[in-house]
Amino acid sequence: MTNRGRDTVCVDCEVETMPTEWPRRAEFYIVTDEVWAASGITPTGGCLCVGCLEARIGRQLTPADFTDVPVNDLNVTDDRYAWSFRTPRLIARLSGQLALPLDEIDCGTA
Numbered sequence: 001m002t003n004r005g006r007d008t009v010c011v012d013c014e015v016e017t018m019p020t021e022w023p024r025r026a027e028f029y030i031v032t033d034e035v036w037a038a039s040g041i042t043p044t045g046g047c048l049c050v051g052c053l054e055a056r057i058g059r060q061l062t063p064a065d066f067t068d069v070p071v072n073d074l075n076v077t078d079d080r081y082a083w084s085f086r087t088p089r090l091i092a093r094l095s096g097q098l099a100l101p102l103d104e105i106d107c108g109t110a
């Protein structure tokens, strides 16, 4: 596994969005260009966890906000990939389940 440095750290709260060590609680996803543009971050400007992206766009994400790629596919749970260990919050957004509290994930030390 390559070490990509801190490319996957949330720009705003600095939580690792794709941890490769336990606890693996990934919030690695791809949203549409429109949603990302609304965040104010450039396409190569870094990553945001779900909570920080939602804070920036002022609403919760819905399934329509995500693109049609494997990292967004809840049927893909290959444990070779850190991103497949999704947080309950990300699963809720991808699946359109009822909203969960924004503070559900611990964005503290990791």
Ligand SMILES: [Zn+2]
Pocket (backbone or CB within 6 Å): 010, 011, 012, 013, 014, 015, 048, 049, 050, 051, 052, 053, 107
């Ligand atoms: Zn964040």
